[in-house]
Amino acid sequence: xxxxxxxxxxxxxxxxxxxxxxxxxxxxxxxxxxxxxxxxxxxxxxxxxxxxxxxxxxxxxxxxxxxxxxxxxxxxxxxxxxxxxxxxxxxxxxxxxxxxxxxxxxxxxxxxxxxxxxxxxxxxxxxxxxxxxxxxxxxxxxxxxxxxxxxxxxxxxxxxxxxxxxxxxxxxxxxxxxxxxxxxxxxxxxxxxxxxxxxxxxxxxxxxxxxxxxxxxxxxxxxxxxxxxxxxxxxxxxxxxxxxxxxxxxxxxxxxxxxxxxxxxxxxxxxxxxxxxxxxxxxxxxxxxxxxxxxxxxxxxxxxxxxx
Numbered sequence: 001x002x003x004x005x006x007x008x009x010x011x012x013x014x015x016x017x018x019x020x021x022x023x024x025x026x027x028x029x030x031x032x033x034x035x036x037x038x039x040x041x042x043x044x045x046x047x048x049x050x051x052x053x054x055x056x057x058x059x060x061x062x063x064x065x066x067x068x069x070x071x072x073x074x075x076x077x078x079x080x081x082x083x084x085x086x087x088x089x090x091x092x093x094x095x096x097x098x099x100x101x102x103x104x105x106x107x108x109x110x111x112x113x114x115x116x117x118x119x120x121x122x123x124x125x126x127x128x129x130x131x132x133x134x135x136x137x138x139x140x141x142x143x144x145x146x147x148x149x150x151x152x153x154x155x156x157x158x159x160x161x162x163x164x165x166x167x168x169x170x171x172x173x174x175x176x177x178x179x180x181x182x183x184x185x186x187x188x189x190x191x192x193x194x195x196x197x198x199x200x201x202x203x204x205x206x207x208x209x210x211x212x213x214x215x216x217x218x219x220x221x222x223x224x225x226x227x228x229x230x231x232x233x234x235x236x237x238x239x240x241x242x243x244x245x246x247x248x249x250x251x252x253x254x255x256x257x258x259x260x261x262x263x264x265x266x267x268x269x270x271x272x273x274x275x276x277x278x279x280x281x282x283x284x285x286x287x288x289x290x291x292x293x294x295x296x297x298x299x300x301x302x303x304x305x306x307x308x
Contacts, residue, residue, distance in 0.1 A: 001029050002028075004042065006021065006033070009054070009073060014114060016114055016116075016157070017071065018106060024100055041063065043064060045067075046069045047071040048071040050073050069091070070092075072133070101147060102147055112154060113147055114155045115154075119138070120138045122138060123163075123188075126246075127272055139164060153179060153181075154174070154181050158185060159185050160191075161183065162188050163191055171199040171203065172199065175203055181205045186210050188210075189210045192222065192225070192226050207232075207236070208230075208238055209241065210240045212242055220263070227263055227264050239265070239267075240260050243270050244271055250281075257300075270285075
């Protein structure tokens with residue numbers, strides 16, 4: 001019987017790979033726990049999501065006979081100021097572990113199910129590693145029963161569910177579950193149709209997430225059409241990620257932000273390589289993402305003057 005340690009840099013959300021690894025080793029009779037730097041282990045798994053977060057050794061030496069590192073954070077390097085994904089460094093879970101039911105007891109404070117129904121995205125956006133990591137075709141990789149057993153809430157990690165050919169069948173599975181669904185990575189507004197909007201209207205959800213990343217592509221008509229057809233009317237339940245600091249000017253960022261607000265959506269600013277972003281981008285993010293400020297200061301230039 002082996003002693004297994006687990007570590008992740010993702011502290012505000014359960015690590016799906018670690019939950020699957022935990023389930024696998026517990027089935028073998030191994031002892032599994034989150035990493036304690038004072039304990040010696042036969043094997044330690046380190047899962048890193050972000051390239052800029054500290055590694056496990058920051059808090060002390062890992063005492064283990066073997067250490068296996070995996071995750072996006074270990075595969076990204078900065079080349080000419082942009083993030084580049086090195087697929088050769090990517091460590092994939094073996095099939096028997098990838099499709100095991102996760103060990104949710106590893107994170108007792110979280111009472112929802114989490115997983116992927118689809119992988120891959122056809123967009124191939126330069127700022128996103130999904131195309132390189134998972135492929136440029138969205139495909140179904142699991143049924144809901146693989147990671148859900150009657151939990152009242154399901155958090156989906158799919159990068160572009162609506163791009164999957166079987167997406168209407170998948171949406172019907174979510175409807176039948178009667179669980180509350182959170183599309184955490186957002187839905188592609190460009191792929192919404194009357195048919196899938198009708199299905200989305202039947203899904204229990206607190207809010208929906210979309211994205212408007214490319215300022216060169218005007219998505220106004222898509223967002224307007226969705227608002228007209230969706231049962232969700234409150235702006236607090238329609239969140240749109242707005243990518244900034246990547247091939248866009250502040251004026252182009254503001255056009256998307258103002259347009260979304262006027263259409264009844266809540267924009268949410270994401271900064272590309274935030275650790276390298278300048279002050280205007282940080283001010284823009286704080287102005288938009290702090291709802292109290294965003295609703296009381298109508299124009300960014302007014303907020304900027306007050307800060308100055």
